[in-house]
Amino acid sequence: xxxxxxxxxxxxxxxxxxxxxxxxxxxxxxxxxxxxxxxxxxxxxxxxxxxxxxxxxxxxxxxxxxxxxxxxxxxxxxxxxxxxxxxxxxxxxxxxxxxxxxxxxxxxxxxxxxxxxxxxxxxxxxxxxxxxxxxxxxxxxxxxxxxxxxxxxxxxxxxxxxxxxxxxxxxxxxxxxxxxxxxxxxxxxxxxxxxxxxxxxxxxxxxxxxxxxxxxxxxxxxxxxxxxxxxxxxxxxxxxxxxxxxxxxxxxxxxxxxxxxxxxxxxxxxxxxxxxxxxxxxxxxxxxxxxxxxxxxxxxxxxxxxxxxxxxxxxxxxxxxxxxxxxxxxxxxxxxxxxxxxxxxxxxxxxxxxxxxxxx
Amino acid sequence: xxxxxxxxxxxxxxxxxxxxxxxxxxxxxxxxxxxxxxxxxxxxxxxxxxxxxxxxxxxxxxxxxxxxxxxxxxxxxxxxxxxxxxxxxxxxxxxxxxxxxxxxxxxxxxxxxxxxxxxxxxxxxxxxxxx
Ligand SMILES: [Zn+2]
Numbered sequence: 001x002x003x004x005x006x007x008x009x010x011x012x013x014x015x016x017x018x019x020x021x022x023x024x025x026x027x028x029x030x031x032x033x034x035x036x037x038x039x040x041x042x043x044x045x046x047x048x049x050x051x052x053x054x055x056x057x058x059x060x061x062x063x064x065x066x067x068x069x070x071x072x073x074x075x076x077x078x079x080x081x082x083x084x085x086x087x088x089x090x091x092x093x094x095x096x097x098x099x100x101x102x103x104x105x106x107x108x109x110x111x112x113x114x115x116x117x118x119x120x121x122x123x124x125x126x127x128x129x130x131x132x133x134x135x136x137x138x139x140x141x142x143x144x145x146x147x148x149x150x151x152x153x154x155x156x157x158x159x160x161x162x163x164x165x166x167x168x169x170x171x172x173x174x175x176x177x178x179x180x181x182x183x184x185x186x187x188x189x190x191x192x193x194x195x196x197x198x199x200x201x202x203x204x205x206x207x208x209x210x211x212x213x214x215x216x217x218x219x220x221x222x223x224x225x226x227x228x229x230x231x232x233x234x235x236x237x238x239x240x241x242x243x244x245x246x247x248x249x250x251x252x253x254x255x256x257x258x259x260x261x262x263x264x265x266x267x268x269x270x271x272x273x274x275x276x277x278x279x280x281x282x283x284x285x286x287x288x289x290x291x292x293x294x295x296x297x298x299x300x301x302x303x304x305x306x307x308x309x310x311x312x313x314x315x316x317x318x319x320x321x322x323x324x325x326x327x328x329x330x331x332x333x334x335x336x337x338x339x340x341x342x343x344x345x346x347x348x349x350x351x352x353x354x355x356x357x358x359x360x
Numbered sequence: 361x362x363x364x365x366x367x368x369x370x371x372x373x374x375x376x377x378x379x380x381x382x383x384x385x386x387x388x389x390x391x392x393x394x395x396x397x398x399x400x401x402x403x404x405x406x407x408x409x410x411x412x413x414x415x416x417x418x419x420x421x422x423x424x425x426x427x428x429x430x431x432x433x434x435x436x437x438x439x440x441x442x443x444x445x446x447x448x449x450x451x452x453x454x455x456x457x458x459x460x461x462x463x464x465x466x467x468x469x470x471x472x473x474x475x476x477x478x479x480x481x482x483x484x485x486x487x488x489x490x491x
Contacts, residue, residue, distance in 0.1 A: 058469075059430050060430065060451055060470040064470075064481075065470060105483060108370055109468055343454045359429075
């Protein structure tokens with residue numbers, strides 16, 4: 001008897017009708033907690049730091065308000081009537097409500113209600129790209145002319161845990177539509193998923209747990225390299241065919257290492273490598289890496305994007321920038337402009353902003 | 361619990377949707393269906409740009425119930441580009457001084473919980489410094 005093998009079926013996800021990105025928008029809250037400040041409190045300032053600093057949401061921000069701002073930026077670039085959006089999907093692992101969709105709040109705020117799908121997506125850090133793949137299908141099947149997919153998080157790490165250094169806040173919104181209207185065509189995507197317990201949070205728990213070293217090789221590296229390799233094989237491409245690449249970024253080292261493994265240079269991932277200055281934005285991470293890359297990309301540039309979500313899986317995308325990008329990107333605040341709006345906070349302020357103080 | 365009121369006001373609160381007078385083109389906020397300028401009926405919805413400037417402001421240290429977790433905060437009279445004056449919180453001030461005439465832009469933020477943390481979250485417009 002043979003053991004069933006997880007043999008990926010080498011077929012791309014490619015819609016019947018070509019689709020692309022019509023508009024995109026980023027959001028990063030302005031508060032920054034330096035990693036050395038976490039180290040000061042928990043390790044006496046000793047030990048290596050996985051990033052420089054992370055973005056922290058203000059007291060009046062959550063995934064709904066942050067998604068609204070990113071969605072408004074995407075609408076500014078797309079310049080479409082919000083009623084033409086037939087889906088507003090928000091991927092996150094920090095939805096403000098356990099029961100009640102974030103997506104209806106966002107859809108209402110941008111004027112997309114009532115004739116629209118609205119749903120919250122969950123798949124750890126790839127909830128946003130999962131929604132993006134679904135939006136490709138929604139538009140590519142002609143069910144919708146336009147669909148919006150958002151990846152946004154206000155990630156929490158247990159006080160003193162390794163994740164507290166990196167658990168950041170931010171994300172991005174994308175509007176997909178027909179390829180001929182798009183600023184970047186999505187040529188195809190490919191997803192690779194297995195049941196891997198590298199990181200989880202039970203319903204009653206405030207903070208997530210992780211499988212320590214298990215988070216690297218069998219989870220992050222395995223899924224990203226498999227998804228990327230199969231996508232590139234099926235597309236007949238190698239790393240040299242892409243001008244830029246974006247990988248999920250839980251810390252600075254992982255995306256650098258996975259890029260090298262796949263044959264990409266540090267120059268290729270540089271514009272989309274934001275984790276050193278905003279932290280790991282979870283469901284937002286790969287998606288905001290792509291907005292930062294689109295902010296500087298030129299027509300004809302090809303971009304590889306590979307997300308990773310614990311649990312575990314990766315979505316890989318092959319994207320080609322069109323000549324419509326240059327005219328649209330200046331219509332909204334750019335990713336680096338948000339990153340430049342920076343207010344440094346100390347650990348005590350961070351504790352208050354993130355609701356870590358027991359008030360009763 | 362004021363759920364019906366929050367629900368009824370969501371459009372104007374989330375996105376500064378007011379009205380425009382079909383007779384004299386006056387922009388109206390909050391919406392009241394009658395033009396305060398010419399007295400004509402005005403029911404056509406109008407989405408404000410969200411841009412304006414600070415007309416006056418004050419900082420609240422002793423906040424009313426529901427807002428106490430965000431004190432201290434600054435409340436301003438904001439004169440919208442289209443004319444109307446609205447009262448709203450300023451946000452992301454970063455301990456830098458507010459000035460009369462300071463350009464601001466609308467953002468949608470959490471206002472408070474309705475009741476305690478078991479109640480609904482009330483979202484609405486605030487303004488931040490425009491750069
Ligand atoms: Zn009038």
